[in-house]
Amino acid sequence: MSELLYERALIWIILLPLFGAILNGLFGRFANKDIVSALGVGSVAASFGLALICFAHLMTGMGASEQGTQIAVTAYQWFHISLPTVGGVHEVAIDVRFLMDALSGLMTLVVTGVGLVIHIYSLGYMKDDPGYARFFAYLNLFLASMLILVLGSNLPVMFVGWEGVGLCSYLLIGFWYQTPEFAAAGKKAFIANRIGDFGVLIGMFILVSAVGSFEFADINHAAPALTQPFFLGSWQLGTLATAAALFLFLGCTGKSAQIPLYVWLPDAMAGPTPVSALIHAATMVTAGVYLTCRLSPVFLESPTAMAVIAVIGSMTALVAASIAVAQNEMKKILAYSTVSQLGFMFAAVGVGAFSAGFFHVFTHAFFKACLFLAAGSVMHAVGSHSDADIFKLGGLRKIMPRTHAAFLLASLSIAGVPLFAGFFSKDEILLGAAELAYAPEPFSANWVGWFVLIVLGIAATLTAFYMFRMYFLAFWGDYRSAEGGPEAHDSDGHHAYDPNPHESPGSMTWPLLILGSGALVVGWLGLPHEWGLPNWWAGWMSHSIASVPVVEAAEGAEAGISLPFVTSMVFGLTAVTVGIGAAFKLYFNRSDDRFRDAMPRGLYQLMADKWRVDELYQRVLLRPLAALAAFVGWIDQTFVDMLLTRIPSQLALLSGFVATRIQNGRVYTYGAVMSVGLALVTWYFVVPRPLLDAETEGATASFEAAAGMGYAYRWDFDSDGTWDAPLQEHGESFGADRSPSHEYGPEALKSHVLLIAQEDGDDARFVLTDEPQPLPESLLPAGWMEDPSVGATPPSAFFDGERVILRRNSAVVATTGALVTEELIPLSMGERLLLGRLDTNRTSIRVGGLVEATVEVENSFGNRARQSVELVVNVPPERPEADAQASLTTTRDEVLR
Amino acid sequence: MNAWLLVAPLGVLAFAGLGIMLIDAFSPGRAELAGVTTTALLMAGLISVVALLSGVDPGELPRSLRAFIAVDHAGLYFDVVICAGAALSALLAGGYLKEHHLERGEYYVLLIFSALGAMILARAVDLITLFIGLETMSLGVYCMIAYRRTSIRATEGALKYFLLGSFAAAILLFGTALIYGATGHTDLAGIGNVLAAGGADARLVLLALALIVVGLAFKVSAVPFHMWTPDAYEGAPTPTTTFMAVAVKTAGFAIMLRMLITAFGDPLSASPETGWPPLIAGIAILSMIYGNVAGLAQTSVKRMLAYSSIAHAGYILVAVAVSYAAREQAIASVLYYLLAYTVSNVLAFGSLILLGSRGKEAVTYEDLAGAGRRHPLAALPLVIGVLSLMGFPPTAGFFAKYYVLTTALSIGGGMVWVAIILVLSSALGAYYYLKVIVFLFMKEPQAGAPKAVPMRSGYVAFALVLAGYFVIKMGVTPEPYLRMAVDAAQSFIS
Secondary structure, eight states, X not given: OHHHHHHHHHHHHHHHHHHHHHHHHHHGXXXXXXXXXXXXXXXXXXXXXXHHHHHHHHHHTGGGSSSOOOEEEEEEEEEEEEEEETTEXXXXXXXXXXXXXXXXXXXXXXXXXHHHHHHHHHHHHTTTOTTHHHHHHHHHHHHHHHHHHHXXXXXXXXXXXXXXXHHHHHHHHTTTTTSHHHHHHHHHHHHHHHHHHHHHHHHHHHHHHHHSOOBHHHHHHHGGGTTSEEEETTEEEXXXXXXXXXXXXXXXXXXXXXXXXXXXXXXXXXXXXXXXXXXXXXXXXXXXXXXXXXXXXXXXXXXXXXHHHHHHHHHHHHHHHHHHHTOOBHHHHHHHHHHHHHHHHHHHHHTTOHHHHHHHHHHHHHHHHHHHHHHHHHHHHHTOSSOOBGGGOOOHHHHOHHHHHHHHHHHHHHHTOTTSHHHHHHHHHHHHHHXXXXXXXXXOOHHHHHHHHHHHXXXXXXXXXXXXXXXXXXXXXXOTTSTTSTTSBOTTSSBSSOSSOOOOOHHHHHHHHHHHHHHHHGGGGBOOGGGTOXXXXXXXXXXXXXXXXXXXXXXXXXXXXXXXXXXXXXXHHHHHHHHHHHHHHXXXXXXXXXXXXXXXXXXHHHHHTGGGHHHHHIIIIIHHHHHHHHHHHHHIIIIIIIIIIIHXXXXXXXXXXXXXXXXXXXXXXXXXXXXXXXXXXXXHHHSOOOOOEEEEETTEEEEEOOOOTTOEEEEETTOSSSOOBSOOSSSSOOBSOOSXXXXXXXXXXXXXXXXXXXXXXXXXXXXXOSSOEEOOGGGSOTTOBSOTTSOOOOOEEEEOSSSEEEEOTTBOEEOSSSEEOOSEEEEOTTOEEEESSSTTTOEEEEEEXXXXXXXXXXXXXXXXXXXXXXXXXXXXXXXXXXXXXXXXXXXXXXXXX | OOGGGGTHHHHHXXXXXXXXXXXXXXXXXXXXXXXXXXXXXXXXXXXXXXHHHHTOOGGGSOHHHHTTBOOSHHHHHHHHHHHHHHHHHHHHHHHHHHHTTOOOHHHHHHHHHHHHHHHHHHTBOBHHHHHHHHHHHHHHHHHHHTTSTTOHHHHHHHHHHHHHHHHHHHHHHHHHHHHHHHHSOOBHHHHHHHHHHTOSOHHHHHHHHHHHHHHHHHHTTXXXXXXXXXXXXHHSOHHHHHHIIIIIHHHHHHXXXXXXXXXXXXXXXXXXXXXXXXXXXXXXXXXXXXXXXXXXXXXXXXXXXXXXXXXXHHHHHHHHHTTTTSHHHHHHHHHHHHHHHHHHHHHHHHHHHHHOBTTBOOOBHHHHTTHHHHOHHHHHHHHHHHHHHHTOTTSHHHHHHHHHHHHHHHHOTHHHHHHHHHHHHHHHHHHHHHHHHHHHHHXXXXXXXXXXXXXXXXXXXXXXXXXHHXXXXXXXXXXXXXXXXXXXXXXXXX
């Protein structure tokens, strides 16, 4: 009973924000602002409460079984598809089914928990926006979609959420759609995501065709069997697991902003800051990591895919971090920082440390959401709408103490200072890479481990550096936009920023502090094993995520300090120290960009220009595409819109007009039309229809005429004017036999035909006379002549009264074995010749006999109808002993006549 | 459970009709007759649902009753559809008649007796019951069309329908007489047995079949027996139009299925080459093409919906035409279609009612111009309604069309072409359905043109909410409804 309660609760976790979205979306703009707020925040709060209850239930029941407890509920069967398999058709049911285990449970907590905090923050941040209700409707819709994504227990349901969050992201990036750049940013995000979604769909189809189920559990269970090769046409794309994993990962590069599809995320910061915090930092962008964790057994099955993910992830981490170093605006820096951190997560996935990657998802949600909200708070304070230039800030430490505290906590965390959350999760990732680097055979992917370790080490150093560059410039020193400060006025002499900034209201700062303290403590859930500390995280995750089989070498060093551990610690701590140290040296209490001055000019410019990747895409992809689109658009406008659309549509309208003319309002017209209809229907039944159909095999043809009430049939198989069946003894009579067979003799033949096999599989008929006639070239294969350069005459054929004679002319002719060199080739019925030069170009020719059969049908009204059909039969040449038989039949026929 | 439950819905309606007459006689113009009528109809429908779910054994009913009235699951299913359609129409009438100062008790009496006739017709297993049901239903409907006596269009529509309806009834009656003459039976099963045994004069049987098909095609407004439809639909008060489009059509298809499958289901009458299947397919093709093409040229939304109803008759006939082969699937798709069509149509007609008020009615496309921007909530059901009629997912209409299509395709052969015509002609139909949305949201009324002003009515709103709920529900989770239809279809065959 209580299980049922939890199942209900699971559904309501999703439904509550959905209802919030619907109500606010439909009625919000008519409603009081307080009601909108209550609905928007209340639904999320309730949802968070339910999620907490469910998760607590999950945790208390955890020890009960080996798989761990899970809450699963099938809402209803959505639809089913029929999958063609070798043994027939396999029905795949697609249920709307939700499942909460440790993995999806934690993600649900993050989504609803961080979501709740950000909703509260938005109350203050969006206070004066005219689209207040719309904003909350979108935000709630996003939460509902994200929860569907996370809690869906199969790929299609997950995909509904996947698309839903994409849509909401688009809507919220372009929330201030009146600004064209913002709308364009929304479009960019949507398109990049669509490219990835295509990959997810393909991956889904590969998995369902291989496994026969969409359920994650079934797919993961069947993952070890996904070793068959996968062919794309004739090109082999690794095993099924590799193909599926790579296509799914393509989807992840879109949603989770990895190389090459990361370009949308920095632009996505055009949306309101809470959106950046919730969707583009804490939750949606980690959906890709979530998906790889969910399907971790499939990914583990493919070392190739894992290596690709590891390399792309770590490269993304490095590239994005290097860009962040050279940016000047808070949200821009944080955007690239997010891309970079997502790279860390995928690097973890790629080295097989799924649990560590997901741990980083978890901690990142706190510190990055906190950072974004703090940036929003700063923007709010200085009255900036789009972003905040750190060189125009400074000294905010004293003006905004709460924001400063939260920002500092989160910065320490993301930089990886020991004891902060980011330290533990980042260290787990480095440890995963180090373990792979030191792994003995058969894990031959050591180079991947080293690559990831080194690249992530550099990226982590850069992370610490750009974070504290931002921190020192924005919060220390003096406020540069103050009245009389160096940045007080922009070139037009206006105040760029409010000269007297103020701390944000409590509804904004409290969420900041909550998230900031989260950035400190949540890391303690996953303390390193090696210190002999409890790692709850790994315990939870072990039920949901597959992991690389543990190497038994570590057996002796139980809870001891191992070599990989030391390596990862060295990398991690060095990165923090160097990064923060450098930032302190260069930027503490300073206002100029000393880093830029120290760097080579070109390199710095390149980094500030984001390595010019957008320009590259513009040049290589978008411009050719735009040209193609313009061309296709022109075709569409001239050809499709005019010829194919305008003309038929006018015709259709015209025919509609004509059709209604008959509807002239006079009742006797109506009666007349009905009478005509009645007459037609009666005619249909009164007139018989034979609908003759025939099949031949050798000399025998089987016929079938239509069945009908009161129908009687008679047959004239050779169409000689005499009815053959039923045998006519007393004048004309009909019988009930509607499907007779008849064996033809030579005397029934109307003429002989050559059957020339065609490429489409049918035979072309060529009726012969006793005069030689050339075969039409269109029926012959391309290379039938002796030599194409010689002016060739096609073969001709005629019937000499006994046999068919084929005159070879210049064609190459073979029997099945050898070439025929005679000029005149005699052919009997059924004999086969090959015509043409090459094996591939040949066509076969054979002789058949043409007969015509006729049926007459009489129905009970006494009406008759006749139908004839021409058939080609294969009547064997008359052998002497068959002659007697044939003559016997003939005699009998004559007698009967 | 008591077997009388199986026929109780009929009894409930009969007594409710009498009761409403009494109430109206003793408290004229005071009682909420729309509410009473709806309650009675919903109760009858509910009893049918209960009977469907509980699996009552009909064996306890007297044989004399079972010989005339079907007590199978299909009958109950039709009860549900007809009661739902009639109840929703009654709700619409509750708002419409008051708004237009037409509220008089006899409308509800007529409505409830018509619904009773429709249910009897849908349950008829004997030629006698068939005719009684047909006339009970039709007479009520004639009066309901002419209900607004001062309107010339209404009387004109009613008279046309009455004249042609009498013609069609005579044709049908003649057909039943012939088949009785040929087989010596009036019960459908008995006719079927004689025909299967081959003991009837083929000429009589074929003529009877022709006449009966024509008579029934008239009731479902299939081309070329559809001529009355646009005039009657347009002239009638909109609740009556709704009732005709849903309940009358459902009953027509019910009796058509019973006739064709039970009485004329033998291999020769139902021969896929010369029997009724190709004939029905031909009528279906004509209806789909004509309905959709003529719908293009309409300026009145109500008239457009009349042509749309002709086109939908064509779609349903496609499934009827293949019921000789893919029996269970085909019948189930007809049944599902009828339910989906009922709720979608109520939504479309109901929102037309809602969008207009006295003197400012919404009848033509022009009337609707800009109404969606001015009154989004009132326009929303119309949007959902036309989308469902168009067959747009995720609405009931999508799966209805989908099931018909898959059924037709499963037969193969010539039916593939019929399926292609179905798809192409419904693509034409999208034009006039989407035009509604275009006018609602993308056009502004011409200067000086009358604007439709929405009325306020709890009845109409309730009907729209109910119908809208089911349109979406059947589009999102079609399986339970389909299962119900399959279950009813099975009882049909056995």
